[in-house]
Structures are given as structure tokens and as C-alpha cells.
Amino acid sequence: MTCGGDSLNVLLIGDFNARVGDEEGDVNNLAGIERNSKDNVRNANGYKLIELCNSFGLKLLNGTSRGDQNGEFTFVGGQGSSVIDYCFIGCEWNNHVVDFEVLNEPFSDHMPIVVSFNHSEVANVTTTNMELLPKIVWHSSNEHSYKANLDEALQNHEVANFNDLEEIIKQNFGSNIKRDIQVPPNFQEPILDSPITIQEVSSIVNGLKDGKAAGSDRIPAEFYKYGSNNLIQTLTGLINSVMENGVIPEQFKEALMFPIYKKGCAMNPANYRVLQNRLKMWISSKNLLSEFQAGFRSGYSTIDHIFVFKSIADLQEVKSCMSSSWILKQRSTRSTEMP
Template sequence: MYDCLVLNGCTDGDKDGNFTFIGGQGKSVIDYCALNNDWHDHITRFEVQSKNFSDHMPIVVEWADNMTSTVKNLQLIPRLKWKKNEINLYRNNLDNNLSLLNDSSDSTELLSNKLISCIRNSANKPTSCRNKSYKQEWFDKECMKARNKSFTLLNAVRNSDCQNLKQWYIEENTRYKNLCLKKKTEYENQQALSLSQTKDCKEFWKITKMINGSNFTIGLGVSAEDLAGHFKNILCGKSSDQFLYAEPLLTDEILDSEITFAEIQAVILKAKNDKAPGEDGIAYEFFKNGTEALIIKLKSLFNDVFNKQEVPTSFKTAVIFPIHKKG
């Protein structure tokens, strides 16, 4: 009548028709996935997964999509993480890398790229031995152990009619859910206590971010080119290649002189920590804790930009995150 096809039990990945419900009342296939016959040839995967989030097992369906999108996802370079305990290692690496840098005849573009590479290569790379992180802050090893035990029993129940095994699974799954609820409640109470004891705005928003997380809406339905054009019109406006000077032309020996080592050092020291980096992923901390050799190279770069009137691409590039606000 409706010209539909039920995928359960007749699709690759679920030829045997796995149970979609496993609970205290028994096991059965009560959750179905049906679609129009015209879509059958586009299905690439159908699977009933073994998850204990609910008595109903989740159904996963994937299909081929031949539609193309004009939205381009630009992959940013991973942000370098500053580590205070490795400052000496960073400074030694930086001096060694800068000593090998030959920039006598480089363009401002090439010199800028070389300095970025030197800083990134001097930062200590993260090791592969990292503590396992979980999606939820309160979810720890104890929760994971209980979850794995529940999953193991769930898979055994799917392939057996043993009532004792089913009862064991129900008890372990209940214990796992109660443990998660306990951990979550304790974590939220601790965060609420920390929030009530904050002394400044920075600490308040840091804890708020930990509680709410950083969720970004991906896929605006707007192409990257349209977004770039929109912000270019707002931020750049109209420009002219010709510079017009009002008579008389004023000059100042101090302002027109070359940028000095002391000026660059003063600006770097005023920069704030914990700020978002640019496209290169290098935060202010890597400049503030750099060596004199780095400031000398920066001095050479900035004066070349001023004298040659060549601005590197990285100086003209910004990372912009459109943030949706209600209302």
C-alpha cells in the first residue's frame, strides 16, 4: 500500500534480524526501519547496535549521498599548548632553530613563514601517552568499567535465552546507570560550589564553560566564499591604491624611524595570556617567553614590511567564528 521496505532482517549487517528490544519483559524485534523502495539501492549499511543506554537498541542506517555541497570546511592548524614547565626546553630549541635560519634575502612572506615554522618546531610536541579523556567530565574509569561489563552481558543476552543471564544483565545495567547518576550529581554539586565561590569574571566564565561545554553549530548552509565576502565588505570597505596626503606633509623623526628591539619587546610583554591564537595556532605565550634572537628576527621582519611595503599573507588573515545569538 505504501510501497515501503522494512530493512530489519533483509539488509547487509542485519541478515539474522537482531533483537531491537532487550529488557525485563523479554527480547523482541519491535523497532523497525522502513523506507521507500526507491531508496533501497542507496543503502550502504544497516545495523542494530548493542548499546545499554536504553532497553531499545539503536538502529544505524547509512546511505550513499551523491549531492555536492558548496560549503568548504577549512581545517585549522592545531593550537600549540603552552607548558610552563617546559619553558627552558622551548627557549633552547628556539635558539637552535633560529641560528639555522638564513633570511638575508628572503621576502617578507617567506620570512614570516619561516618564523612560524621555527616557533612550532621549537614547541615540545605532545606525546602519545595521554590520559584517556571522556566526553563527560564526571565519567571516569569506574563508570567505564561498569559500562563495559554491562555491554558484555548485553551481547551474551542477545545470543542466549538463559533467564539467569538476562536477570544478571538487568542488575548490572541498573547498577551502571545508578553509578553514572551518582557521579554526575556529585560533579554538578562540586561545580555549583566552585561557581558560588568565584572571585572574578574570568574564573566565573571558566567554570561556566566547563559546565556548559563548547558547542559550535557546524553547517550554516552558507558557503565559505559568501561568508568571506560578507566580512570583507564589513571590515575592509573600499580601498584605494593611491595614498593622498594633506598639505603640508608632516614628518616625525621618531615615528618615521625603524622599529626598535625595545618597542617590540614592550608590546610583547603587554600581551595577555590565554588568548585565542590566529590561523597559525601560536598563542602569545610563545612570544612572551621567547628569546632575544626571536625579537631580533621579528624586528627584521617588521622593518622589512614597512620599508618594502610587502605585507605577509598571515598578517592579513583572521579566524572568524560566526556566533548565532537568539532574538
């Protein structure tokens, strides 16, 4: 069962031939949900199943619902009982689940599992599909002529906003955009609030990768990356205008998003890593991170921590052995001195 074309809006139910014990999974852990199970055994298939659950942000219902508080056995056979039948749901379906229970029926060694949904809420889920237009094709052979034409257009036309700039790049001139969202700054910080420089914009633009997807304007990165210096100057001016006026252009509110994540619920912002150059620079200037924080930091490595930890452990082991040897030697000396 799917909803809205989103692979996370699923109900996955059946016999998985896997035993996960009382493992909760990342989604349950993040939500602070304690899971119970009468089957405490975990096998290889169980580990793989939990890894799959974490990778796709699926929540395990067994042992977490009102109707299955104890985590009842789902398989009862002549050689024993176990939990191998499960129900997983995408995180967006969590609010629609009313209950989950394992029925005690004699007609099969696999007990039926029943999931109840609030049908009215599920029926009201709607989707909006945005037309994905093909991006403008970039030809590297046209780089020089593109720069020349771009310079001429920038000199002959006033660029008041990002929409104007996009139209110039696409060689279509015109329409203004509406700006109606005011974003006043919450605090003043020189590193964060000083005007954006041409060097900053140039560095970011030059770091853009070729051949990537375009946004709703259909302009891929190459048209900015291989543009002229005038383009970078114009782009810098527009960005600074946004900062000074505190007004967000309409284009900044639109995005074609195909989220890729490692594990957990895709609706949870904690599962996404956001690192911006200025934010990192500000954190560094304020010394907000300890020197012992090595994870996800450029120029740092957890290998150093592992080395220090191992060295301490080895030293502790040596000291322990030396102490044991000294005690044994003292006992041996005392025993030889006894009459």
C-alpha cells in the first residue's frame, strides 16, 4: 500500500523468516518508544531486517502498540515459538495507525497479525505533482560565445532580481518577481552579517559540479560556473540585496527535492546533515567545538582518538601485568624466607 508516490508511505507486512529479538530500530529509538518481545533471540536475518528498517525509515509495530504490548509470538510450532511475522510502516503513516495486534487462531502455526487504520485520515491524504521540465543543455564548446553574449546582455539590461538574471541566461528578458516575505535578522554577527564578497561567490560557483540536475528554472550549474566575471559580480550584488533587504525571492521558495538519507525517518530534520561555509567559519571563530570533537570535521580524524584510546588501554594492560608480576614475586620471596 502506497500513498502519494512516496516510497516511505508503505505498509510492509508478512513472514520475514527473521528474528530481531527486542531490537527497537532507529525510528522507535528517536521517538522514545520502548518495544517488548517474547522472543529474545536475534539471528542473522534479524540484523539484516533491522538494517533495512533503519535505511528506509520504517517503524516496527510489533510490541509497540496497545494491542500487542508484550510482543506476542507470531509463530507457534512443534519445535518452539518465535516472532518472525512483522509489520513495518513508513513514518508518515504513524499518525494513521489505530492499533496492531496478534490474533490467537488455531488454523495455522503462523498467527494472524492485524493493523487498524483511521480510514478517514488516510483517505484525505492528497498529493501535488510538479511538472519536471527538461533542463537546458550545456555545451562546453559554446563557453566563449556564451560569455561574450552574457556580458553584452548584462551591460544592456538592468538586473533587478534573480528572475531577471535567469531570463538573461535563457536569453528571455522580462518579468519581475513578487517579494512578500520579510526575514528580519535575529542578531548581529560580523562574520555572518558582513556583505558577501565576490571571492566567496566565485569560490562556491567554481565548486559546483557539472552534469547535475537543474531546478525549476531548468538552468544547470554550468551556466553559472562558466559564465563571465560580470555574471559573478551581478550574482553577488543580488545576494547582498537579499541580505540587506531581508526579502526572500520567490525562486528561493521553490525546490525539486529527491531526499537521500542513510537511515531514520525522512521527516525528521535530525537525519539530515547541513554544513554551510559561513556557519562552519562562525563556529570555528567562537570555538564552539572542542578539540576532541573529530567526527564530521575537516582536518580531524577519529583515527587519532582510536590511537590514543588503544595506547591508554595497552598502557593500562602493561601496568596491570607489572603489578601482577610484582605481587607474585613478593609472595615467592616471602615463601622462601619462611623457616
